[in-house]
Amino acid sequence: MIVQPVLVVAAALFSLGIYGILVRRNAVMVLLSIELILNSVNINFILFDTMLADTLMQGQIFTIFIITIAAAEVGIGLAIVLMLFRNRQTANINEFDLMKW
């Protein structure tokens, strides 16, 4: 079974996500990067579920959970970003620093 290439893909996806979170200034893009990270985790779950031939298919069930939660998270996140945009006329994440000392 091909394990290594899939892991590499997942790791690459994860790294891309991290990069996106840390570097992108647009809040929407940051949210998208989070989706990338979640999906890389999903790939890993599926991979190890298949590899271990788990009869309960826990990996796949978790994946479904994660997708659901990701959907909810994106919904709330986009709503927050929308409100912020309305109030500030910008989606630049560096300008949302009200919580600083």
Add this chain to the structure above:
Amino acid sequence: MVNFKPTVFAEGELVYTDGGILAEYAWLLVVLPFVAALVITFTGKYLPLKGAEVALTTIGIIFLYSAALMYLHITSGVVNEFFINVGSIGVFDIEFGWVVDGLSIMMYFVVGTVALLVFIYATNYMEGEIRYTFFFTSLTLFAGSMLVLVSSPTLIQILIGWELVGVCSYLLIGHYWEKKDNSSAAMKAFITNKIADVGLMIGIIILALNTGTLRISKILYQSTHDYEKLSTVAFVAAILLFVGAMGKSAQFPLHVWLPDAMAGPTPVSALMHAATMVTAGVYLLARMFPFYKAMAPDALDVVMLFGVITLLAAGLIAVVQDDLKKVLAYSTVSQLGYMVAAIGSGAYTAALFHLWTHAFFKALLFLGAGSVIHSVHSNSMLEMGGLRKVMPKTFATFIIGTIALAGLPPFAGFFSKDEILASFNHEGETTFFFIAVLGAFITAFYMTRAVSLTFLGEYRGHGHPHESHNLMTTPLLTLSVFAIASGWVNIPGVYTGFTDWVTTRKNKIVEYHPESFDLFALSSGLLAGLLGIALGYYLYQLQGSAETGDNKIKIQPIWSVLENKYYLDHFYFKFVIDPVKINISKAVDKFNTNVIDRFVNGFGQVASLMGSVVYNNFDQNGIDKLLNMSSTGTDNFGGKVKLLQTGKTQQYLMLFLGGVVTISLLILFIT
């Protein structure tokens, strides 16, 4: 720990009972007024009658209870004592309690009856006056204090009651304390009594130390059965107790407070002079009578001497007084002289009998005088006159009181005064007998003078006098019934119930009691009374106004000596008050400023110095610095650390990632 043990005694010829439940609950008489005083103090102002209803209810209950006790006593005779042990000092048990016997029941009844009528009278008399509620509190306390005193089975309780009566009299005499004269009068009463109280206190201590007990009945038992213990100190103790009695019962020369006590409202005077305060001394002598009779007959002679001096001296002053209440006040002193002299002559019953009748007719006279004063707005008899027309009820009752005091049959005063005279005659005290007869003459004279100046002739005042309210005249009418009939309980040869009442005690009373009328004493007393009335009527009625009447008896220098009350007040001021004021008080004041104050100030300065040292060095430099340092340290550290909080999300994420990576690496390398 309260030790409740009722004791029952039976001794003597008469059959006694223990009084049953009525005697057992007689403590209510003592406790109720104090409860009522508390209730009036806290709720009086919110009640519809401003607290008077509480006082009236209480005193009504006391009257009913004492009447029930009286009935029980008349029918079957009650002798009982109850003690509550509240602790002990050395060998002395400190016991409070109540005694239910002939003497105390008689006093309960007198206090209850007179107080009830005075209270009813006062509700109207004091209407609209300042401190109405407080007045009723004090009046209730006053009656209660007297009940503490007369119910006392131990000397310690007598002392407590004695002082309580003194305090309450102070409050009541000084009721209108805004005027300096009134508060001075209150002070005078209190201090004079206090001086006498020292005698009582030392007397009690001597008696207690020599008998080993504070119970009166035990002391009296020892004085008749155990001669040795007391014989050496009996005379001194008896005299000291009498000094105490001299203060409360206003015996010459300590009577000076009583006329000044007229500064109080008239109901107070009536209560004080009839039932609650001045009788205390006579009561004490009567209570301790077996002791006097058995152990200190010499002291009884002294008692009699002072009594006789008082009855004559005070009677003479009453003749020259223009203030209606002062006439009655000196009359009270004089009548107290009769009672004390009677005790001194060994006539126990006669003294108490006079106390009994005097309580009623003197209360009547005082309330009558109050009614007049209330209507005329003046105390001076020179501004009265002719009031018989406008105040018929007051006039009629006042006349009844006057005749009772002057001692004409069949009014109350006749029987009691006659019994005292008869006792003097029996004892062979010829001089004293004639002085007492002279006293009766003077009594009749000054009372006739008072009646003439107040009620007869023409009105000399300026106001428009009117008859008093029914609430005031009803007590007068009730008391006049007593003033007429209260003497009928002790008619020699006919009915001598009173003698049986008051001699029904745990300790046997040995005294002289006339079996039939002493015709010599009777005729002298009666003649003196009639002559006094005749002379008074001749001088003040037939001769016309107050001026001409007074002119006839203004014999110098006697008149001015009497007007200045034998210069006793001058004497006291010169030889007692001023020396104390000028020398001792000043010296004490100097000592106070120079020694005690300096001492206290020095202490204060040292303490303040020590305080500032501690403050500057220890507090400011030690504790405060430490606290400040810790707070500034925290502040600085926080100022540095807070810079991490940039509010930039991606920086946080960066740090978070760094942390995750670091931990991962650590785990990787360590495992």
